[in-house]
Amino acid sequence: MIKRLFLLFIIAIAAASCENDIQAVMDLDSKKAATENGQDIVVLFSQGGRVTARLVAPSMERKLDKPPFVLFNSGLKVFMYNDTLGLESTLSAKKGKYLEDDGDVFLSDSVIVINKKGERLDTKELNWDSKRKIFYSREEVFIKTPTDSLHGWGLEANEDFTVKKILKVSGPITVEDSTSLQ
Template sequence: MIRKIILFFIVALAASSCENDIQAVMELDAKKAAVENGEDIVTIFSQGGKVTAKLLAPTMERSLERPPYVLFNNGLKVFMYNDTLGLESTLSAKKGKYMEDEGDVFLSDSVVVINKKGERLDTKELNYDPKRKIFYSREEVFIKTPTDSLHGWGLEANEDFSVKKILKVSGPITVEDSASLQ
């Protein structure tokens, strides 16, 4: 009989210690529900009924918390097109973050951009400002063209990378003679 009473108290004690705080459970569920995940991502961007870009990524994580954002932690590649679907440039990075409300894009880790002229930009970090419609960086940048190699710190470029400016140039620069252009 004493064994049964002791066993009853042990079971009662165990059952009473397994109580969950309902608020903690709800907060945990809210955090889990605030994230969407995807694999083998293909996103087509269009404006005015015309395709402007295509994004490919192996994985994507979308946070629904405020402010909402999308993470690409396993790399991404973006193909940017002109009005006739001609390829203007490609962009790749190992990591990316897109702020949904503002439209800002932050790319990092081995960022490479190649435009249709064959010019290549390499940097650790590249950002996109949708209000000014420019890409920019404050990090070290390397630009390789068919005829030259440029190095510096900081960059501003238009959306298709046809116009770009290194903010603080470092190293030799080849300048074409204007008389030879005529």
């Protein structure tokens, strides 16, 4: 009988000592639930029922923290289309971050944009400002066109990269003589 009482006493002490701090459990659980991962990602973007872009990435990580964001740490490629699904431009980068609440995008590490005119932009960083609807960079940029090579620091461009402005141009620039057109 004493052995049974002793055993019950040990079990009661063990059960009482295994109490968890509720806040610690909730914090641990929220950390686990705060990340979503995906592999072989394909995302279609559309407006008014028309596909405007397609994003392809080997992996993504979605953080549900405040503010929520999506990371593309293994590279990404975006194909941008016109109304008839004609390819307007392609964009690639080794890393990307998308802020879900703002709609802003931050691309880095070997960012390359090629538009349908064959113009190519190379930079270390390119960002999308969803409010102003422009791409911009504060880093060094290189633009190669069929007739010219441009270099400088800082850039602003429209959505399809048909209008671009280098903020601080460096090096020679070829300017077409307007009198030769007549």
